[in-house]
Amino acid sequence: MKNYFEIFWQFLLLGLTSFGGPMAHIGYFRKTFVEKLHWLDDEAYAKIVALSQFLPGPSSSQVGFSIGLKKGGFIGGVLASIAFTAPSFFLLYFLAILNINSIENEIIFGIISGLKLFAVVVVADATLSMFKNFCKTKVTIFIFILSAFILLFYQNFLLQIVVIVFAGVIGATFIKVESKEQIQNYEKPNSIILFLFFTILAFTILANSHNQLINFFNSFYQIGSLVFGGGHVILPLIAENSSVDENSFLVGYALAQAVPGPMFAIASYLGAVSFDTTPLLGAFVATLGIFLPGFLLIMAFEKSFESYSKKTHIATALIGINASVVAMLFAALCNPIIPSAITSIWDLIFVLAGLVIMKKYKIHIFYFICFYCLLGVII
Numbered sequence: 001m002k003n004y005f006e007i008f009w010q011f012l013l014l015g016l017t018s019f020g021g022p023m024a025h026i027g028y029f030r031k032t033f034v035e036k037l038h039w040l041d042d043e044a045y046a047k048i049v050a051l052s053q054f055l056p057g058p059s060s061s062q063v064g065f066s067i068g069l070k071k072g073g074f075i076g077g078v079l080a081s082i083a084f085t086a087p088s089f090f091l092l093y094f095l096a097i098l099n100i101n102s103i104e105n106e107i108i109f110g111i112i113s114g115l116k117l118f119a120v121v122v123v124a125d126a127t128l129s130m131f132k133n134f135c136k137t138k139v140t141i142f143i144f145i146l147s148a149f150i151l152l153f154y155q156n157f158l159l160q161i162v163v164i165v166f167a168g169v170i171g172a173t174f175i176k177v178e179s180k181e182q183i184q185n186y187e188k189p190n191s192i193i194l195f196l197f198f199t200i201l202a203f204t205i206l207a208n209s210h211n212q213l214i215n216f217f218n219s220f221y222q223i224g225s226l227v228f229g230g231g232h233v234i235l236p237l238i239a240e241n242s243s244v245d246e247n248s249f250l251v252g253y254a255l256a257q258a259v260p261g262p263m264f265a266i267a268s269y270l271g272a273v274s275f276d277t278t279p280l281l282g283a284f285v286a287t288l289g290i291f292l293p294g295f296l297l298i299m300a301f302e303k304s305f306e307s308y309s310k311k312t313h314i315a316t317a318l319i320g321i322n323a324s325v326v327a328m329l330f331a332a333l334c335n336p337i338i339p340s341a342i343t344s345i346w347d348l349i350f351v352l353a354g355l356v357i358m359k360k361y362k363i364h365i366f367y368f369i370c371f372y373c374l375l376g377v378i379i
Contacts, residue, residue, distance in 0.1 A: 003071060003072045004072055004075060004079055007068050007071055007072050007076045007079050007080050007083070008079045008080070008082070008083045009083070010032060010033075010037070010083075011068070011079070011080045011083035011084040012082075012084070012086065012087070013026055013082040014029070014032060014064075014083075014084055015083055015084040015085065015086060015087040015088065015260060015261050016087045016260055017115060017118075017225055017260055017369050018060075018084075018119075018260045018261060019112065019115045019116050019118075019119045019260050020116065020119030020120075020122075020123065020337050020340075020341075021060075021332065021336070021337070022059045022060035022262070022263070022332075023060075023123060023328060023329050023332030023333070023337070024119045024122065024123050024234055024332070024337055025060035025063070025064075025262070026049055026059075026060055026063060026126065026329065027122045027125070027126030027329065028122055029045075029060070029063055029064060029067065029117075029121075029127050030042075030045055030129070030130070031122055031125065031126065032365070033045070033067055035129075036365065039067065039070070039071055040067070040070060041191070042129075042130070042133050044070075045097055046130075046318070046322045046325065047306065047309055047318065048063050048067065048070075048304065048317060049325050050164070050289070050321045050322065050325060050337065051066070051298070051301060051302070051305045052066070053160065053161075053164055053321075053325065053328075054164065054298045055294065055298065055301065056224070056226055056227055056293065056294060056297065057224055057225075057227070057293055057294015057295070057298070058224070058262050058263075058264040058290075058291060058294050058295060059290075060262060061081060061084060061085065061262045061264065061291060061294065061295075062129055062295070062297075062298050063293050064080050064081065064356060065077045065080055065081045065294075065298055066082045066298055066302060067080060067207060068080025069298070069299070069302060070080065074299075077295070077298075077299075078105045080137075081291070081295065083289070084261060084262070085262060085265060085287070086311065087259070087260060087261055087263060088256075088259045088260060088261030088262060088265035088268070089261075089265055089268045089283065089287055091259045092252070092255060092256065092259060092265055092266070092268040092272070092283075093268050093272050093279065093280065093283045095255050095271070096252075096268075096269045096272035096273045096279060096283070097270065097272060097279050098362035106377075107377055110373075110376040110377035110378070110379065111373045111376055111377060112258060112376070113341075113376040113379065114372040114374070114375045114376020114377065114379075115260070115369070115372060115373060115376065116336070116337075116341035116376075117338060117341050117342070117347055117350060117351055117354070117372050117375070117376065118354070118368060118369060118372035119337060119341060120271065120333070120338055120341045120342065120351045121336055121351055121354040121355050121358060121372075123329065123332065123333045123337055124301050124333060124351070124355050125355060125358050125359065126329060127326065127329045127333055128359075130322075130325070130326045130329065131144065131326050131330075134322040134323050134325075134326055135323050135326060137175070139170065139171070139174045139320070140171075140322075140323040141318065141323075142173070143167045143170055143171070143212050143320050143323040143324055143327070144323045144324070144326055144327045145327075146217045146327075147163050147167055147323070147324040147327035147328070147331075148327040148330050148331055150163055151163060151327060151328060151331035152331050152334055152335070158319075160328065162329075163324050163327070164321055164324050164325075166324075167320040167321050167323060167324035168318070168320050168321045168324075169317070169320070171316045171317045171318070171319045171320020171321065171323075172313050172314075172316050172317040172320070172322050175316040175319050175320060176316070177315060177316055177319070185285070187303040187304040187306070187307035187308075189301050190287060190298050190299060190301075190304075191294040191299045193296055193299050193300040194300045194377045196296060196311075197225075197293060197296040197297060197300065197350050199262060200221060200292075200293075201221065201222070201225050201293070201297075203218075204217070204218035204219075204221045204222050205218075205222065212274075212275075213275070213278075213281070213282065214283055216271065216275075216282065216285055216286055216289070217286070217288070217289040218273065218283045218289070219289070220267050220271075220285075220286050220289030220290040221289040221290070221292060221293060223289075224264070224289065224290040224291060224292065224293040224294055225293040232291075242367040243356055252266045252269040252270050252273070254355060255269060256269065264287075264290050264291060265287065267286040267287045267289070267290040267291075267311065268283040268286065268287045269283070270286055271283040271284070271286030274286075275316070294314075298352070346379070347379075350372075350375060354368065354371075354372070
C-alpha cells in the first residue's frame with residue numbers, strides 16, 4: 001500500500017509541474033526516478049524509453065506507465081498513469097466548460113513561463129547526463145551526431161522511427177560487447193493483450209454506431225493506435241480524423257500547450273466541448289480512447305522486450321538506439337523547448353545558472369520548482 005501511495009504521489013507532482021512536451025517529460029522522469037529515488041538505473045530507464053519510441057502511443061506517458069509497472073505491477077502502472085494525467089485532464093476539462101479561450105492572468109502566465117525555463121534546465125541536465133552515460137565510444141558519438149543533425153533539420157515523426165532503426169542497425173553491426181549470458185527461454189509478447197488491442201481496433205474501424213459517444217471513443221482509439229512519439233505529432237491526426245470543429249481544435253491545441261502533462265490530454269478538452277450535456281463523460285471517453293492503445297501495447301511487449309534485450313545483438317542494437325534517444329532529447333531541447341522558453345538574455349542567464357547549480361549541488365527539485373515559479377511571476 002505504501003508503494004502505491006508513493007507511486008501516485010510522485011507522478012501527481014510530475015503531472016502538476018511537467019511542462020515542455022514528451023522529451024521534457026523524459027528528462028523529468030529520469031531526474032526523479034533514476035537520480036533522486038533510484039527506482040531504476042540508467043540502463044533500465046533507457047530500455048523503457050527505447051520501447052516507448054518503438055510503439056504507437058503517448059511516449060512519455062508510456063514511460064511513466066512502464067515505471068509504475070516495474071515499481072508496483074499493473075496497479076502501480078494504472079496509478080502512475082492516472083496521477084500523471086489527472087492535472088492536465090481536469091485543467092482542460094474546466095477550461096472547456098468555462099469556455100476560456102485564452103489565459104490572460106499575469107500570475108498564471110508568469111508561473112507557466114517560469115516552469116518553461118525550469119523545463120529547459122531539466123532537459124539540458126538529462127541530455128548531458130545521458131550523453132555521458134551512452135555516448136562513450138566513437139561509434140555511439142557518431143550515431144549521436146548523425147541522429148541529432150537529421151532530427152534538427154528534418155522534423156518528422158516517421159523520421160524519428162527511421163533514425164531509431166538505423167541507429168540500432170549501426171549498433172548491432174559495429175559495436176562489440178562481451179558476450180552476455182544467454183537465457184534459454186525468451187519471453188514472448190503477451191498474446192492475450194495483443195488480441196485485445198487488435199480486437200478493439202477492429203471494432204473501432206468496423207463499427208457503425210449511431211451513438212456519438214461510441215464514435216468519439218472509436219476515433220480517438222484509432223488515433224492513439226497510429227501515432228508514434230506523442231506530443232505535437234498527434235495534432236494532424238486529430239485534425240483529420242476527429243469530428244471536432246476547427247475552432248475547438250485550435251483552442252484545445254493552444255490550451256494543451258499551456259498546461260503541464262501529456263499533450264494527448266487535448267482529448268480531454270475536445271471531449272468536453274463536444275458533449276454539452278455530459279462534458280465530464282465526453283472528456284473521460286476521449287481521454288480513455290486516446291491513451292488505452294499505448295498502454296495495452298506496453299503491457300504486451302514490456303517483458304518480451306526486456307527478455308530479448310539480453311541477446312548480444314539486441315544489446316548492441318540498444319546501445320546504438322540509446323545514443324539516438326540522447327540525440328532526440330538534444331533535438332527537442334533545441335526545438336521547441338528552448339525557443340518557447342527563452343525570450344531574453346536574462347532567461348538564458350537564469351537557465352545556465354540553474355543548470356550549474358543542479359549539476360554541482362544536490363538541491364531538492366521542489367525548491368527549483370518554487371524558485372522558477374516565483375522568478376516567472378517577477379519577470
